[in-house]
Amino acid sequence: MNPDASSFQSLASQLTDVIMADTSDAARIWLTSALDRLKQPAESLELLGNELAVVMPEASRYFADKPVAIELPLAGEPWRPSHWSSIEVAQILIVLAALLTHAGSSGMTSSSIIEIACRYGDDRERAAIIKALYWLDRAGEMTLFAVDIGRTNSVQLFSAIALHNPYLAQHYSESQFNQLVFKSLFMGLNIEHVTGLRERKNSELMRMCDDYIRERRAARRPIPPSLWLTMDCDAMSGEILGLFLAAMASEDPDQRYFTARSLTWQANIPAPVRKMVRERLAVEPQTRIRELLAQVLD
Numbered sequence: 001m002n003p004d005a006s007s008f009q010s011l012a013s014q015l016t017d018v019i020m021a022d023t024s025d026a027a028r029i030w031l032t033s034a035l036d037r038l039k040q041p042a043e044s045l046e047l048l049g050n051e052l053a054v055v056m057p058e059a060s061r062y063f064a065d066k067p068v069a070i071e072l073p074l075a076g077e078p079w080r081p082s083h084w085s086s087i088e089v090a091q092i093l094i095v096l097a098a099l100l101t102h103a104g105s106s107g108m109t110s111s112s113i114i115e116i117a118c119r120y121g122d123d124r125e126r127a128a129i130i131k132a133l134y135w136l137d138r139a140g141e142m143t144l145f146a147v148d149i150g151r152t153n154s155v156q157l158f159s160a161i162a163l164h165n166p167y168l169a170q171h172y173s174e175s176q177f178n179q180l181v182f183k184s185l186f187m188g189l190n191i192e193h194v195t196g197l198r199e200r201k202n203s204e205l206m207r208m209c210d211d212y213i214r215e216r217r218a219a220r221r222p223i224p225p226s227l228w229l230t231m232d233c234d235a236m237s238g239e240i241l242g243l244f245l246a247a248m249a250s251e252d253p254d255q256r257y258f259t260a261r262s263l264t265w266q267a268n269i270p271a272p273v274r275k276m277v278r279e280r281l282a283v284e285p286q287t288r289i290r291e292l293l294a295q296v297l298d
Contacts, residue, residue, distance in 0.1 A: 004110055011135050012096040018070050019089045027062035031090055038097035045108050045116055053120035059090040074166055083164050088128035095129055111142050127160035133167045140171035150180050169196025178205040191226045198265050201230050225254035228262040233273050245276055253286055260292035
């Protein structure tokens with residue numbers, strides 16, 4: 001008996017309702033047939049992997065590569081992953097069918113089925129599975145697998161685990177979380193989309209980013225704007241605080257936005273920074289940044 005069957009069934013039901021409501025008759029017929037195929041007995045994990053390798057790519061023939069509106073439960077709150085596409089939802093449903101049928105039988109586990117689906121898939125198919133990993137692995141048994149996925153050089157696959165993904169916030173250790181955030185910056189990604197960053201940023205991550213700022217400055221390269229989200233003004237050195245204040249008045253609106261966003265995440269803001277906020281609020285041309293600055297002063 002698969003102990004996760006109830007949650008898998010609930011997820012499958014929600015995703016099926018969403019995807020079947022906005023697709024073609026041909027896609028509905030294909031998906032129904034594909035799910036039925038995965039409900040047939042498989043003699044071994046490898047044979048199941050072979051079946052998944054055939055079915056998963058076919059989803060792109062029937063479903064559009066467009067965002068689909070989904071609402072899933074996350075820690076008692078609604079989660080709306082607008083970055084999931086119709087193709088990805090169909091592929092997640094295929095994996096769920098395999099899990100519901102085969103996990104707990106013939107020596108197969110949920111983790112082994114997810115792993116072989118990833119092994120036999122391409123980066124796009126792996127990304128679909130990784131985006132849903134929080135719901136496919138509630139216990140966090142696949143944390144090391146996810147960390148290993150994060151070592152990829154594929155931006156598509158790395159983004160699937162690093163951005164908009166509640167799995168890492170729930171299951172990664174501090175060191176694992178910090179390394180993923182740092183690699184996101186190195187790859188030029190916007191870490192505002194790292195789920196749980198506000199709650200999980202820490203002194204070690206700040207130290208790593210402090211060093212990175214110095215390296216970028218020494219190489220005469222710009223500071224990634226979203227890096228400021230990892231920093232607290234009351235813990236910055238004088239040099240880094242000076243750079244932060246300069247970024248608040250930068251000609252680059254991204255630098256101004258992320259310093260303002262960072263300040264809304266900070267509990268203790270030094271008086272010189274508050275003074276700068278008041279000055280910037282009077283001259284800031286962008287509404288979204290003015291709103292953040294006003295929030296800091298509330």
